[in-house]
Amino acid sequence: MREYIDFYEEGIVSSLIKFDNVSFSYGKNSVLQDIDLSVEKGEFLAVLGYNGSGKSTMAKLINGILVPSSGKVYVDGMDTSDEKNLSEIRKKAGMVFQNPDNQIVATIVEEDVAFAPENLGLDPKEIRTRVDDAIKAVGLEKHIKDAPHKLSGGQKQRVAIAGVLAMRPMCIILDEPTAMLDPKGRSLVMNVINRLNRENGITVVLITHFMEEAVLADRIIVLANGKIAMEGTPRTIFSEKDKVTSLGLEVPPVTELAIKLSENGIKVSKDIIRPEELIEAITALKEDIH
Numbered sequence: 001m002r003e004y005i006d007f008y009e010e011g012i013v014s015s016l017i018k019f020d021n022v023s024f025s026y027g028k029n030s031v032l033q034d035i036d037l038s039v040e041k042g043e044f045l046a047v048l049g050y051n052g053s054g055k056s057t058m059a060k061l062i063n064g065i066l067v068p069s070s071g072k073v074y075v076d077g078m079d080t081s082d083e084k085n086l087s088e089i090r091k092k093a094g095m096v097f098q099n100p101d102n103q104i105v106a107t108i109v110e111e112d113v114a115f116a117p118e119n120l121g122l123d124p125k126e127i128r129t130r131v132d133d134a135i136k137a138v139g140l141e142k143h144i145k146d147a148p149h150k151l152s153g154g155q156k157q158r159v160a161i162a163g164v165l166a167m168r169p170m171c172i173i174l175d176e177p178t179a180m181l182d183p184k185g186r187s188l189v190m191n192v193i194n195r196l197n198r199e200n201g202i203t204v205v206l207i208t209h210f211m212e213e214a215v216l217a218d219r220i221i222v223l224a225n226g227k228i229a230m231e232g233t234p235r236t237i238f239s240e241k242d243k244v245t246s247l248g249l250e251v252p253p254v255t256e257l258a259i260k261l262s263e264n265g266i267k268v269s270k271d272i273i274r275p276e277e278l279i280e281a282i283t284a285l286k287e288d289i290h
């Protein structure tokens with residue numbers, strides 16, 4: 001999987017995705033207004049916001065399924081409103097959607113993963129390598145010959161991710177990829193997403209309504225009323241509980257717990273965002289007592 005990293009090292013342009021003063025309306029329904037946003041190569045960005053805040057619209061603007069009503073979206077310097085760029089943009093920025101059943105096209109896992117690279121007209125040996133690499137990256141080697149409909153939701157979603165990886169993208173945009181999964185499936189899919197970013201250098205844009213998933217990102221943006229209402233690291237975002245709540249979201253469950261403990265006189269920090277941080281804080285208290 002070295003090649004993904006090499007891809008980045010070649011890059012000179014710093015922002016992989018750029019929204020330049022972007023507004024978007026469905027007819028008279030204005031969904032996004034004057035959005036400026038840069039996503040850097042190798043970054044892991046989480047996008048949060050209440051239902052209908054425009055998250056999916058934003059995802060569709062990235063790979064040119066939608067084009068801005070005004071302003072520009074660029075992917076690796078290419079304007080998404082220029083149709084000549086679309087196939088190149090879609091190779092660079094792959095999309096994964098909520099429902100894995102709608103993304104799987106073939107009756108055998110490896111054929112499904114091969115579908116997009118076959119459409120690129122690549123040579124069969126290259127396709128084989130890409131399919132094997134992609135399936136390995138999502139940990140489904142044992143299921144390469146299985147029928148996708150027999151897999152669990154989490155496995156199917158990983159097949160969909162492998163299908164995108166076989167295109168050798170620089171970036172993956174995932175629109176609530178774990179929304180239909182059980183906790184185990186969610187955790188396996190999140191592990192894969194995290195690893196693709198941290199180890200393979202793939203830029204990730206993750207739309208989610210699970211705060212504990214957003215915590216894994218480098219940066220969070222919160223959409224509300226057509227604008228980016230909050231932006232910052234997970235810790236800075238979730239340390240503003242009142243603001244987060246006013247935007248229709250919650251802080252992660254472990255942050256909620258830390259706040260409650262703190263309010264009950266247990267001396268732990270209120271800006272804890274990961275379970276291991278709370279364990280550490282409580283362990284330190286125990287050592288104080290002894």
Ligand SMILES: Nc1ncnc2c1ncn2[C@@H]1O[C@H](COP(=O)(O)OP(=O)(O)O)[C@@H](O)[C@H]1O
Binds near residue numbers: 031049051052
């Ligand atoms: N194809 C469409 N036609 C008209 N309105 C749409 C369409 N898709 C979404 N919308 C509207 O745009 C707004 C933002 O939707 P969306 O981007 O799907 O939000 P989110 O993904 O944050 O829930 C909502 O008010 C939604 O009803």
Ligand SMILES: [Mg+2]
Binds near residue numbers: 055056057175
């Ligand atoms: Mg959506």
